[in-house]
Amino acid sequence: MNIESTYETSQELPMRNGKFANSEVVNKNTLRDFLSISWAYLTSEREENTPKKPMPVQEITAEQLNEESQDVVYRLGHSTVLLRLDNQWILTDPVFSDRASPVQWMGPKRFHQPPIALENLPYIDVVLISHDHYDHLDKAAVKVLADKVGCFLVPLELGKLLIKWGLPADKIHEFSWWQSAQLGSIEFAFTPTQHFSGRGINDRNNTLWGSWVMKGTQKSVFFSGDSGYFSGFKQIGERFGPFDLTLVETGAYSSLWSEVHMFPNQSLQAHIDLRGKVMLPIHNSTFDLSLHRWYEPLEQVAALAHNLNVQVTTPMIGERMVLSQPKPLEKWWRSSVTTPVADVAPQQVYDAT
Structure with missing residues (x-):
């Protein structure tokens, strides 16, 4: 693999006390922050935090994928997305377990089963990892x-964990921000976000x-991983855009952690900054990881997109979408909501700025 750094001398990787850091904010990490978040979870009156009816999921078969000949995208759940680009299969942040947790007897539980079993996936040319959180x-x-992946492209220092899990070292390639690699006809570039990492205490x-940039011969795709809103999205858009599709968190x-996750209006602004043509909202509809209703992110982004004239696509989990033929926004989630959902009026849309 040919790794080509695109660093400029003025863009050193930010560090704080010997650890990785964000470029624009310092993460909250105090006992007071932890107690505030814990208290909010314990005392909030939560409604519809999980689907009360089965979610619609389209099954994907091995035969279907083996016969695929176009550039396509399948959302498998949360931030796990399967793409076919330039005859290569690419998988982002693969999470197939029942719980996003260090143990499988407690922690956030899936709303739905994956639309395809791991064993039925085709040979995956590239797995992209954005960061090490359990979801x-x-x-x-x-x-x-x-055994069925060509290579894993991961952030700096994450390779040691994968090797500890038994992966061959020669399949793992670590990236710093702004580093890129050419695999066949696709350029993969690792780009900054505003987040944090850690799987333990x-x-x-x-x-x-x-985040990850995928630039093929005909189509370009951006995968956000997790991030708060920051100026880096505009920088990525200027350097690598425009994008035919953005997969944006x-x-x-929540206002309790707004520096490391985006509200829906910020997600749309990130898409605009990236010079995206079509946005597919991810990081929703699989796990209960906040205090809002499970379907609220999709309702909010749908209302905002309409008001801002931004093209957003919302294929249901497992639904096939050809990159050159993005599907119109469809509110499939409403069939799994107990209380009928009215369209969100402009003044009700979150304003997190």
Whole structure:
């Protein structure tokens, strides 16, 4: 693999006390912050935090994928997306376990089963990892995928964990911000986000976090990973845009952690900054990771997109979408909501600025 750095001398990787850091904010990480978040979870009156009716999911078969000949995208859940670009299969942040948690007997539980079993996936040319949180990096899934993946592109310092899990070192390639690699006809570039990392008590920010650019011969795709809103999106758009499709985090937001996750209006602004043509909201509809209703991110982004004349596509989990033929916005989630949902009026849309 040919790794080509695009660093400029003025863009050193930010560090704080020997750990990775964000370029524009310092993450909250105090006991007071932890207690505030815990108290909010304990005392908030929560409604529809999980679907009360089965979610519609379109099953994907191995035969269907083996016969695929176009550039396509399948949303498998949360931030797990399967793409076919320039005859290569690409999988983002694979999470297939029942819970986004270090243990499978407690923690956020899936709203739906994956539309395809891990074992039925085709040979995956590239797995992209944005960061090490449990809702983005699933140990059990990675171990199953190890033998049917060409390479894993991961943030700096994350490779050691994958090797510990049994992955071959020669399949793992670590990236710093703004580094890129050419695999066949596709350029993959690792770009900044505003987030944090850590899977335990003592490993906070020991590994890097970021987003991914995929530039094929005909189509370009951006995958956000997790991020708060920051000026980096505009910089990415200027350097790598425009994008035919942006996969942008839209969910699990709260004023309690607004620096590391985006409200829906910020997600749309990120898409605009990236010079995206069509936006597919991800990071929603699979796990309960915040205090809002499970379907609220999709309702909010749908209302905002209409008001701002931004093209947003919302394929249901497992639904096939050809990149050159984006599907119109469809409110499939309403069939799984107990209380009828009215269209959100402009003044009701979140304003997190």
